[in-house]
Amino acid sequence: MNGSLFEPRLRDGDYIPRFFAYYYKQWHDYTMPYHDHHSTEIMYMISGLCRVDVQTGGKMEESITLRKGEFIMLDAGVSHRLVVEGDQPCRMLNVEFGFTEGVGIGPSIRQMAAEEQEVTALMSRPFPYLVLSDPEEVYYALKSLVLELDQRKEHPGAMVELLFMQLLVRIARLREEVGRSDTQQMDVYIKRCIEFLHLNYDRDILVKDMAAAVNLHPGYLHRIFKKHTGQTLTAYLTMLRMDKARMLLQQTDIPIHEIADYVGVGSRQYFHMLFKKHTGKTPVEYRSAVERHVWNYAEDEEG
Known part of the structure; x- marks a missing residue:
């Protein structure tokens, strides 16, 4: 099977991780051609600054700037490229993995998802890519995994499986924490916007005035207001x-x-x-x- 984390079979059968590539690399003034993998890829920013361009629907392109302590996880089959501009180098840790059917010494992906609801949530909500800022918990798990893979190239063994499961849980929990934090912050913006409307409804006010009052871009405020209240601002x-x-x-x-x-x-x-x-x-x-x-x-x- 391919390396997508969202493959339904992962939640039905017993699968363990399989690693295709893992390496540290320092990049200087480099533009990579667009490409994709049959595997899931994690690109972790150790130092410097870089840009990752991702093609999602058709030829639609999105650009993500990665800074130290941030990482991007790209789903299998998603076309992307790395762009490093200027004199400042960027150093990254990359890991590419997929899944193979079998029973390992540790838990399978299905068993881990059954134990950790955050993992179930991560696997149930497909995305072309995910960008997160790491409080170093993900990096330590990722670094430990790569060190173990380097030392046990021929027979990865139980420790590799356990470290991968730890990595998966760390990423899943971090995503849920960020989601809750974002929701709480959005609630604050919506509350401030509603207060502004109640204090200024007698004036000729536009969406840009409402956005300026809460320090948000008008388009973004419009989207989150509609999402949270079910109504447009107007x-x-x-x-x-x-x-x-x-x-x-x-x-x-x-x-x-x-x-x-x-x-x-x-x-x-x-x-x-x-x-x-x-x-x-x-x-x-x-x-x-x-x-x-x-x-x-x-x-x-x-x-």
Whole structure:
């Protein structure tokens, strides 16, 4: 079978790792041609700076800059190339591996996945490549694995299998930790954005204004806001404005023609259209239909 970690057979049968290449290499001012492997590849950045270009869908190209302590794991069959520019060299540790059917001394991939839910999650969510910043736990496992492979070239043995399983668990756990951290950070951005909208709905605000308020790129904020709330930024702002308009129509005597300004909709005609779409009634119909709850400030003070 090929070397993809996402091959379904890995979770059904008993497979152990098989290593095709493992080496340290220092690169200087070099551009590698595009190529792919039948194996999964890990490129770990020990020092310096480099770029990895990856072709994902068709000829779509994505560029990833790797710095010290970062690594990329490329799925089998993914076309990529390494680019090192300038005088500063980069030093990497590369490992290419696949899988072969058989029962080793240690646990199989299937058995490890059954014990470690993070490994199951990693194998169940395919990706063309994965980039992570390592707190050195992955590097120590990777370095130990390569040292053992160098010393036991002909008969890798149980230690190689155990070190590979440790490496797999380290990567899987790190990915889950990063995912949780990213989600928590996104939650902070969404909360700040919503607070900004509630404080500024009466103004003429654009997506770029919302993004500037939370220090994010407008396109990125738009994507994470939609993912977390199920609404676009403009849809949420419109909903907020219409909810405020309903409250003002029900609880105040503010003239209807002025309420558009109170909720930040510059055109009164556009406000009427939005309000009817949101509530099913025109502002006049809504004010006539609801029970009025207008505050009597004089009575409030006397009480």
